[in-house]
């Protein structure tokens with residue numbers, strides 16, 4: 001077994017060998033610009049882009065015209081939220097989201113609040129779930145958009161999206177969902193779930209970084225957006241800028257593979273995740289699994305330990321884990337997700353997120369478990 005061990009797959013994943021292989025020709029031989037429609041080089045590049053668009057659409061049960069390429073989920077979220085806010089301004093200025101959303105959603109909403117939009121941040125219960133009655137109460141004629149993530153990046157908790165969609169649509173509002181962590185770990189079908197806008201990001205499911213997409217529903221209801229990046233009119237004028245073809249090819253291939261990867265995660269990875277949790281629960285005192293009694297992603301485990309997470313992490317430098325989302329782990333603040341779930345600051349400071357992937361082995365977990373046990377024992381002797 002090689003160290004260091006990587007247990008931070010929710011932060012990012014390695015590019016799958018088949019994805020890399022598919023991408024490579026597009027850095028050199030097949031270098032054309034997909035917007036150069038006056039020659040065969042450009043036309044071939046355009047074909048490749050359209051193929052990737054179909055691969056994404058097929059995977060989430062959409063149609064190709066409903067997919068817009070972006071640089072990842074943060075950009076897709078900005079386009080979705082600001083795009084709806086601007087487009088539907090005459091209908092209303094009210095947006096509903098949830099306290100446990102990713103910062104990409106929360107900070108975009110904060111920005112809109114500074115620009116005369118009203119945003120409601122729903123509470124969650126101790127399992128990280130929203131209360132559907134709270135949602136019903138907050139909806140009104142002015143509500144243009146509701147943003148609820150499909151699966152949480154820190155806890156893996158999955159929201160009841162079908163029920164949420166029914167409520168949102170009854171009010172004639174638009175439902176946007178951040179599915180960044182869901183693809184490749186659970187089946188995502190926009191028709192079944194009733195999602196109108198959905199972001200995804202290739203680097204979370206064994207594709208390249210800086211490549212993602214936004215799904216925009218065209219029928220029942222047809223959703224329109226105001227573009228946020230202006231220029232050459234690419235992507236149906238919704239997102240101008242020369243397309244990053246290798247990254248798009250990689251995204252297409254990665255999402256094609258995601259069906260097989262999801263199956264693997266739901267069987268093999270889940271078994272390993274459950275093994276990690278049950279062994280720690282058995283062998284270490286005062287351990288709590290966050291969100292354990294509700295539906296979660298098969299690879300994610302957020303665990304509260306009897307000692308500070310920073311102490312644990314510093315002493316196990318050869319095991320890569322995290323205390324929150326990758327985007328905020330540079331800031332030493334307790335997780336807003338855990339605080340929203342009712343943990344005290346002190347409890348939240350003791351939590352670590354383990355996120356497993358398709359390369360994770362039982363041997364790696366045994367090593368991690370032994371290391372944790374040793375650090376906690378040493379710590380209790382010292383204190």
Ligand code: PLP
Pocket residue numbers: 010011071072073074075102104149151152153178180181200201212325326327
């Ligand atoms: N939303 C969630 C739930 C995430 O986990 C992340 C990444 O950590 C993002 C959004 C941002 O994605 P990207 O890195 O593609 O901008």
